[in-house]
Amino acid sequence: MKDSIRNALQAAQAAPDMQQRxxxxxxxxxxxxxxxxxxxxxxNNGALLALKDINISVQRRxxxxxxxxxxxGKSTLSRIIAGLEPYDSGQxxxxxxxxxxxxxxxxxxxxxxxxxxWRTVKQNVMxxxxxxxxxxxxxxxxALQWLELIGLQKFADHYPHQLSGGMKQRVAIARALVNEPRxxxxxxxxxxxxxxxRQKMQQHLLEIWRNxxxxxxxxxxxxxxxxxxxDRIIVLKPHPGQLQEIIDVPLPRPRYPEMLSEPTFRVIxxxxxxxxxxxxxxxxVDPDLELIPHIPRMxxxxxxxx
Amino acid sequence: MAGVARxxxxxxxxGLGVASFLLPILIWCAVSYLQFVWHPQVMIxxxxxxxxxxxxxxTERATFAAEVANMQQAGLAVPQGEPINPVYLxxxxxxxxxxxxxxxxxxxxxxxxxxxxxxxxxVKLVFWSFFLASLIGVPLGVLCGSSVIVSRLTEPFVEFFxxxxxxxxxxxxxxxxxxxxxxxxxxIVIGTLFQQILIIANTTRKVDxxxxxxxxxxxxxxxxxxKNVIIPAILPDxxxxxxxxxxxxxxxxxxxxxxxxxxxxxxxxxxxxxxxNFDQVYAAILMIxxxxxxTDVLLAKLGKRLFRWNAGHSK
Numbered sequence: 001m002k003d004s005i006r007n008a009l010q011a012a013q014a015a016p017d018m019q020q021r022x023x024x025x026x027x028x029x030x031x032x033x034x035x036x037x038x039x040x041x042x043x044n045n046g047a048l049l050a051l052k053d054i055n056i057s058v059q060r061r062x063x064x065x066x067x068x069x070x071x072x073g074k075s076t077l078s079r080i081i082a083g084l085e086p087y088d089s090g091q092x093x094x095x096x097x098x099x100x101x102x103x104x105x106x107x108x109x110x111x112x113x114x115x116x117x118w119r120t121v122k123q124n125v126m127x128x129x130x131x132x133x134x135x136x137x138x139x140x141x142x143a144l145q146w147l148e149l150i151g152l153q154k155f156a157d158h159y160p161h162q163l164s165g166g167m168k169q170r171v172a173i174a175r176a177l178v179n180e181p182r183x184x185x186x187x188x189x190x191x192x193x194x195x196x197x198r199q200k201m202q203q204h205l206l207e208i209w210r211n212x213x214x215x216x217x218x219x220x221x222x223x224x225x226x227x228x229x230x231d232r233i234i235v236l237k238p239h240p241g242q243l244q245e246i247i248d249v250p251l252p253r254p255r256y257p258e259m260l261s262e263p264t265f266r267v268i269x270x271x272x273x274x275x276x277x278x279x280x281x282x283x284x285v286d287p288d289l290e291l292i293p294h295i296p297r298m299x300x301x302x303x304x305x306x
Numbered sequence: 307m308a309g310v311a312r313x314x315x316x317x318x319x320x321g322l323g324v325a326s327f328l329l330p331i332l333i334w335c336a337v338s339y340l341q342f343v344w345h346p347q348v349m350i351x352x353x354x355x356x357x358x359x360x361x362x363x364x365t366e367r368a369t370f371a372a373e374v375a376n377m378q379q380a381g382l383a384v385p386q387g388e389p390i391n392p393v394y395l396x397x398x399x400x401x402x403x404x405x406x407x408x409x410x411x412x413x414x415x416x417x418x419x420x421x422x423x424x425x426x427x428x429v430k431l432v433f434w435s436f437f438l439a440s441l442i443g444v445p446l447g448v449l450c451g452s453s454v455i456v457s458r459l460t461e462p463f464v465e466f467f468x469x470x471x472x473x474x475x476x477x478x479x480x481x482x483x484x485x486x487x488x489x490x491x492x493x494i495v496i497g498t499l500f501q502q503i504l505i506i507a508n509t510t511r512k513v514d515x516x517x518x519x520x521x522x523x524x525x526x527x528x529x530x531x532x533k534n535v536i537i538p539a540i541l542p543d544x545x546x547x548x549x550x551x552x553x554x555x556x557x558x559x560x561x562x563x564x565x566x567x568x569x570x571x572x573x574x575x576x577x578x579x580x581x582x583n584f585d586q587v588y589a590a591i592l593m594i595x596x597x598x599x600x601t602d603v604l605l606a607k608l609g610k611r612l613f614r615w616n617a618g619h620s621k
Contacts, residue, residue: 084519104525114520118538118615128524131534159615172520179524 002274009271012250012264022248025231028059031215032081032183037090039076039241049240050076054090056234056243058183063209063216065230067223069276073241074219078185081217082108094182104132107176111188113168115160121171122147122156128179146174150208166197170204177212186218190225199257202228206255223272227265228255235275244275331398338397345389354385364390396585404585405592414577421574425593428559428570431487435494435562436555443502444544450503451510452536464503472497472558476565485566493565497558502551509543510536542613549605556598 012018039051051073058064066074079085081092083102092099094106115124125143126136134142147153150170160168169189176184186205190198202225209216220226226233230249237244251264259265314322337343348370353359356373365373370387377384391397396404408421419427450457472493479489513536521535563572571590578586 082523084522102519102522104523106523108520108523110516110520112516114514114516116517116521116535116538118541118613127521127526127534131521131524131526131530161615175524185523 005267005270005274008267009247009250012267013248015250017252018248018250021252025059025062028061030057031060031062031095032056032058032217033091033093033096034077034081035091035093037077037080037087037092039073039080039085039087051080051087052240052242054236054241054243056246058215058217061213061215062231063206063218063229064232064234065226066217066219066234066236067221067226067272067276068236068241068244069238070221071238071241072236073238074221074236075187076241077236078108078187078217078219081183082106082185084108104128104179105182106185107179107181107183108185108187109169109172109176109189111191113160113165113172113192115168115171115175117160120157120159121152121163124160124171125175125178127175132179142178143174146178147171150174150204164197165193166201169193169201173205173208177208177214181214183215183217186216188219188221191220191222198225203257205229210254223269223276224260227251227268227272228257228259233272235272237276247271335398337395338391341389345391347390347392348387349390350385350387352386355380355382356385359385364393393582394584396588400585401588401592404583405589408586408589414581418577419573421590424570424574425597428563428572428594429597431490431562431570432494432552432555432559435491436498436552438491439495439498439502439551439555440548443499444506444548447503447506448510448532448537448540448544450507451513451540452532457507461504461507464500468500468504470496473561473565476561480566487569489566490562490569493562494555494558497562498551498555501554502547505547505551506544509547510540512543513539542609542616545605545609545613549602549609552601552605553598556594559594 013022034054034056037051037054038049040047041050042048054077056064066077068074076085080087081094081099083099083106099106116127119127122140122143125146126139129139129142130136144153144156147156150173152167152170152174155163155167155171160171163171172189173184190201193201205216205218206229208214218226218229227249228251233247233249235244235247236242247268249268251259251262251268346367347364348367350359350361350363350365350370353361354373354377356377359365359373365387367389370385374384411421413420446456446460450460475493475496476489479492483489483492517535517539518531521531526534559570560572560575563570564576568576571594575587575590578584578590
């Protein structure tokens with residue numbers, strides 16, 4: 001990596017107000033500890049190392065983004081924390097207690113919405129409380145409260161197929177939060193949304209996070225999204241998935257979409273880009289891109305489009 | 307212009323549906339009423355001097371033509387007759403008449419059931435057998451589809467058993483269960499149940515894994531996921547499967563009713579066929595078809611009402 005890119009980021013991080021902010025974050029108690037985590041996938045060609053020696057810690061009320069090229073295991077990591085995926089060695093501790101199974105203390109929002117299509121919006125949000133043994137009246141009260149908070153009370157009696165993608169994802173977030181989990185895991189939640197809706201949802205999520213006692217681990221492959229949302233960005237690299245770097249994001253809060261054009265934002269993005277995709281000097285090419293062939297000219301010589 | 311999937315208006319769709327019935331009926335009418343189409347036999351109206359001809363009996367067209375030529379040569383009275391179809395192909399109006407009169411005609415033997423009694427017996431037999439099969443098949447199918455252990459423990463045997471033709475168990479069923487309705491129920495159940503388990507299991511396996519994972523992260527345990535996610539998620543598809551399987555049960559009905567003491571609509575059909583009342587036979591077959599079609603249409607309508615939430619991807 002070019003020294004200039006690294007120096008620019010370090011300069012941004014060294015600003016006194018940023019240093020103060022990072023220090024404040026570090027003071028908070030740690031909520032999630034991942035230590036020496038290894039994960040293998042069984043394939044036809046034997047065991048494939050998916051995650052190698054992952055060590056991270058997330059502080060309470062922190063918003064951490066996990067980013068990396070495809071195949072780096074970022075989704076797998078979030079699924080392991082959720083308890084949806086077993087792991088082979090190492091430890092995952094939530095409040096010091098080992099994570100062994102899925103549990104309502106870790107909510108999860110998936111890219112595919114995963115709303116129950118036979119339940120109305122309200123009934124979807126009621127699902128968690130009902131499963132934990134609340135009666136219908138209590139569950140309904142809790143659901144309506146959360147729907148109001150998230151601005152969807154008007155749609156309480158709609159079925160999921162009547163909602164837009166952004167609204168579905170808001171319902172999914174409300175459905176996870178009604179359980180009052182310690183931690184919210186989000187696996188590329190806005191990946192299927194159009195850019196405009198996506199930007200709205202990012203602001204919406206920041207608003208929720210600001211006002212609700214929740215710690216968020218947010219998996220994305222979008223660098224802008226990661227920078228805009230995160231206190232810290234965990235960068236993974238693929239083959240096998242391992243920790244590349246953890247970046248303190250030197251941007252003040254609150255964050256706005258307009259920040260995308262600020263110089264500091266540019267500096268962070270250049271740095272992330274260099275980390276994830278390598279810079280020009282490095283000739284390491286993504287194996288997927290290596291397969292793109294040179295296409296022979298099949299049009300008339302004078303039929304130019306560029 | 308038309309895309310890959312052509313979209314029909316309600317009217318067009320209904321029209322084509324009616325046409326799908328009209329076309330075969332029109333062909334049937336053509337064969338029955340147009341004398342130059344087929345009509346391989348001659349109904350004798352006047353025997354002439356042919357010694358073995360009898361009025362109101364049938365003969366082959368070639369035989370009739372030969373006898374006409376013979377009589378002309380011999381200078382005797384020529385036989386008269388008109389072209390007619392074989393006795394096993396009655397004309398539409400005959401079948402339509404039989405459809406009505408078969409209900410109003412008393413049975414040939416005094417203690418034999420009327421047609422509507424025979425029909426009701428068959429309908430009851432199908433529905434009870436199907437109910438019994440579903441009582442075992444649906445829960446077992448759902449369990450197979452949601453648990454690998456149950457699946458491995460059940461499906462290999464079911465897979466083997468479903469290749470055994472149900473009628474092959476006829477004699478055995480009679481030996482064990484007697485000659486009345488019990489062996490018939492057994493045959494319909496055997497014919498339906500094993501397919502049912504596999505079909506329902508496959509439907510259950512198609513549940514979106516994402517929904518189950520979401521439910522798990524919301525605190526639902528295994529049992530709660532079965533009850534609150536798998537079952538509601540598959541209900542529309544299970545309902546559709548059941549509609550198809552009910553048709554399956556009907557196809558086993560005729561075989562089942564032949565086992566032991568023949569009964570129901572099958573008894574009626576075999577009786578009428580014995581007396582060569584083929585118009586009645588066709589009418590009875592039509593009745594089975596109509597009952598099947600009407601129940602299916604009603605069930606489809608009911609399904610649409612029951613599973614409104616599925617509107618997003620209903621076919």
